């Protein structure tokens with residue numbers, strides 16, 4: 001999408017994304033016992049990226065929008081018409097096909113990670129950092145210790161195939177996996 005890089009436009013475009021995602025996720029909660037509003041997750045994913053020095057607006061937009069199609073009634077067409085073809089493409093790359101069995105979806109994340117675009121890899125790395133930190137903070141309702149452990153082990157396999165994308169994000173992940181003795 002054509003946009004100037006002036007701070008005014010950047011903030012206007014970014015805020016439009018946050019507002020859209022907040023409306024779409026408004027009835028959703030995280031799985032923690034506090035039932036944290038779901039929107040905390042996409043905002044936190046974008047924040048992880050800005051803290052790592054990433055200023056690519058399309059990446060930050062896609063981070064905010066990354067779970068709208070997977071987890072709400074949002075369509076890719078809607079994303080494209082509001083935010084343009086590049087943001088749509090990144091969101092599409094990080095969206096799991098929920099019609100597939102879970103095991104297959106998880107396997108495909110490992111298999112496809114290395115083939116993603118640079119922009120999509122950044123969103124995937126930050127998504128994993130957020131979710132792994134969240135698991136370190138507290139166990140989701142109904143998750144056993146074993147399920148948490150399996151998530152760490154699976155996430156490591158996905159992240160191994162995203163290597164060479166961003167040093168800062170990858171060093172955060174290295175620390176998390178080291179803390180959890182996943183190797």
Ligand SMILES: Nc1nc2c(ncn2[C@@H]2O[C@H](COP(=O)(O)OP(=O)(O)O)[C@@H](OP(=O)(O)OP(=O)(O)O)[C@H]2O)c(=O)[nH]1
Pocket residue numbers: 029030031032041067070102127131132134135140151
């Ligand atoms: N750690 C944690 N995760 C929570 C919580 N609430 C919701 N989630 C979401 O749960 C997903 C991970 O749970 P799984 O059982 O492995 O996956 P599934 O939802 O796709 O079946 C993540 O989806 P995702 O963001 O699409 O990422 P991905 O894991 O599928 O890559 C994560 O955002 C929570 O309180 N803690």
Ligand SMILES: [Mn+2]
Pocket residue numbers: 041066067127
């Ligand atoms: Mn996510």
